[in-house]
Amino acid sequence: MKRILPLLTVLMALLLASCQSGKPPVITGELKKWHSITLTFNGPHASEEGGANPFLDYRFDVTFRKGQHAFTVPGYFAADGEAANTSATEGNKWRVHFSPDEEGEWNWYATFRKGEDAALSYEPESIPKAGYFDAMQGKFVVGPTDKTGRDFRGRGRLEYYNQRYWRFAESGDYFVKVGVAADHFLAGDDFYSDDQGGNWDAHVQDWQPGDPAWQGEKGKGAIGAINYLARQGMNGLSFLVMNVGGNDQNIFPFTRATERLRYDVSRLDQWEIVLEHANRMGVLIQLRTQEGANQSILDGGSLDRERQLYYRMLIARFSHHPALIWDLGESGSGLTLSSASPSKPQTPDQRLDMAQYFYEHDPYLHPLLFQNSGEFSELLTSGSKYTAALLRIPAQYAHEHLLHYHELVEKRGLVWTVTALAPVTYPVASPDAAGAKEIEELRKQSLWGALMAGGAGIEYARLSADGRSDHTLRDFRGDEFLWSLSGSAHTFFRHLPIAEMRSRDDLLGGKKAYCFCKPGKVYALYLPDGGSVQLDLKDADQLLELVWFNPRTGEYVGEAKKLRGGSKVQIGPPPGEAGVDWAAVLRQPGS
Numbered sequence: 001m002k003r004i005l006p007l008l009t010v011l012m013a014l015l016l017a018s019c020q021s022g023k024p025p026v027i028t029g030e031l032k033k034w035h036s037i038t039l040t041f042n043g044p045h046a047s048e049e050g051g052a053n054p055f056l057d058y059r060f061d062v063t064f065r066k067g068q069h070a071f072t073v074p075g076y077f078a079a080d081g082e083a084a085n086t087s088a089t090e091g092n093k094w095r096v097h098f099s100p101d102e103e104g105e106w107n108w109y110a111t112f113r114k115g116e117d118a119a120l121s122y123e124p125e126s127i128p129k130a131g132y133f134d135a136m137q138g139k140f141v142v143g144p145t146d147k148t149g150r151d152f153r154g155r156g157r158l159e160y161y162n163q164r165y166w167r168f169a170e171s172g173d174y175f176v177k178v179g180v181a182a183d184h185f186l187a188g189d190d191f192y193s194d195d196q197g198g199n200w201d202a203h204v205q206d207w208q209p210g211d212p213a214w215q216g217e218k219g220k221g222a223i224g225a226i227n228y229l230a231r232q233g234m235n236g237l238s239f240l241v242m243n244v245g246g247n248d249q250n251i252f253p254f255t256r257a258t259e260r261l262r263y264d265v266s267r268l269d270q271w272e273i274v275l276e277h278a279n280r281m282g283v284l285i286q287l288r289t290q291e292g293a294n295q296s297i298l299d300g301g302s303l304d305r306e307r308q309l310y311y312r313m314l315i316a317r318f319s320h321h322p323a324l325i326w327d328l329g330e331s332g333s334g335l336t337l338s339s340a341s342p343s344k345p346q347t348p349d350q351r352l353d354m355a356q357y358f359y360e361h362d363p364y365l366h367p368l369l370f371q372n373s374g375e376f377s378e379l380l381t382s383g384s385k386y387t388a389a390l391l392r393i394p395a396q397y398a399h400e401h402l403l404h405y406h407e408l409v410e411k412r413g414l415v416w417t418v419t420a421l422a423p424v425t426y427p428v429a430s431p432d433a434a435g436a437k438e439i440e441e442l443r444k445q446s447l448w449g450a451l452m453a454g455g456a457g458i459e460y461a462r463l464s465a466d467g468r469s470d471h472t473l474r475d476f477r478g479d480e481f482l483w484s485l486s487g488s489a490h491t492f493f494r495h496l497p498i499a500e501m502r503s504r505d506d507l508l509g510g511k512k513a514y515c516f517c518k519p520g521k522v523y524a525l526y527l528p529d530g531g532s533v534q535l536d537l538k539d540a541d542q543l544l545e546l547v548w549f550n551p552r553t554g555e556y557v558g559e560a561k562k563l564r565g566g567s568k569v570q571i572g573p574p575p576g577e578a579g580v581d582w583a584a585v586l587r588q589p590g591s
Contacts, residue, residue, distance in 0.1 A: 179236020
């Protein structure tokens with residue numbers, strides 16, 4: 001009997017360990033390069049409002065490894081695993097998303113810990129193990145991507161390569177953004193249980209059979225709006241994921257607007273549906289994590305419990321998408337949130353800390369962007385992890401300001417990706433719309449002026465009468481002509497070796513015109529008022545071919561013309577309407 005008891009003890013211990021380790025995870029998604037692969041584990045039953053905070057007091061990570069190549073990805077509490085449709089607030093599902101960048105066999109290893117503020121620990125190995133799927137491991141085989149066209153999964157992750165333009169890791173092509181800033185895109189009762197300012201009902205007609213939705217008809221407007229932008233040739237969408245304490249109170253990932261440490265699982269699941277669809281449609285997502293008016297609402301602007309958990313949740317939920325930019329903030333004077341809680345601008349160190357956190361915790365190192373109307377040169381330090389700027393500047397100064405900012409960055413020994421934000425105060429549905437003069441200025445100065453200065457893109461923000469982001473915007477068709485103009489510019493630039501080109505307005509003969517070139521090889525010209533211009537081709541010792549481009553229609557026009565380099569050459573006039581803007585390209589024949 002004495003010999004049987006120890007054996008029973010061992011068997012019971014093994015059985016207990018087996019029960020606690022749980023079943024292997026359910027793996028969903030296509031096992032292909034750049035695709036999202038989701039592992040859903042059975043873990044402890046928890047609740048959004050439970051005594052143990054499932055977002056803060058559990059630490060769930062999965063390390064995916066192929067040879068010496070590894071990603072450690074944070075996981076999250078997923079309630080019943082179907083919360084987008086069920087609105088569940090509790091359950092036993094725990095989930096992680098992974099986006100592999102190589103084909104072949106990948107091994108994974110999960111860790112699951114429990115303790116006070118465990119999710120924020122920089123020494124998770126010191127936290128007590130939580131059992132269930134802790135130390136569970138497995139493997140799967142990843143095949144090549146089979147996606148083509150606009151789908152970003154066929155182009156790879158959009159990455160910063162110490163150049164002025166972002167580049168796709170799979171295809172190697174560079175990205176020129178023509179996007180829309182719709183701060184309130186995620187507002188509306190499709191995402192919230194109460195009225196949050198209306199939905200995108202005008203775009204339900206753009207939803208297609210087979211497209212996603214949730215809880216029946218919900219989400220069709222938002223999904224349709226993305227379809228519409230993609231169809232118009234737009235490739236970027238920027239929006240807020242938290243405006244509590246800012247200009248409005250209708251977008252937040254928390255269970256309540258006053259909550260900071262507990263998250264709404266179903267709402268985040270619904271946001272995920274929108275982000276996934278956007279990337280499949282070739283629309284980059286730029287997530288604005290805060291605005292100037294609420295920059296100090298989390299931890300007074302510092303990187304403490306509230307802000308660290310907020311960033312960890314965003315990374316766990318959304319970092320697996322291939323075309324994603326983290327927009328970490330903007331400058332803002334101290335707007336009053338309430339009589340008890342005034343907002344104050346963050347310090348440079350606080351802003352640098354935000355970027356440092358994402359650099360250390362985002363397994364995929366997505367680009368980190370900051371936006372401002374000034375220079376924010378305090379972020380241009382050798383230790384800064386920011387790599388991109390969004391400049392909010394008046395249209396008439398776009399070209400000069402982007403040139404100045406590139407020069408400022410390079411003087412610090414850095415290379416940043418710089419984009420422009422253009423305000424729109426009139427609907428631009430047609431060439432004859434009200435505010436035609438503003439439309440012309442947007443096209444000439446904001447759009448072409450920024451891109452000809454080496455800007456990596458532009459996004460448009462519709463403003464209300466008081467100069468704030470227009471929270472009533474619920475129909476992108478109101479600016480359809482603007483999308484057409486932007487698509488034309490994108491057509492022009494996407495066929496140029498932009499990463500090798502620089503602004504060289506000094507090569508022109510003093511006329512108001514822009515030159516963007518790789519001297520001796522390819523020259524792009526923009527003449528805001530048409531006419532002729534003298535171009536210095538002293539660096540071009542061969543024959544070049546000149547073709548004209550109509551920026552108002554997106555078409556190349558006229559016959560190609562041969563020009564001999566080596567001296568100053570007269571370019572123009574264009575083969576069309578006089579007194580309007582024209583663009584041209586000179587390059588080696590057949591290139």
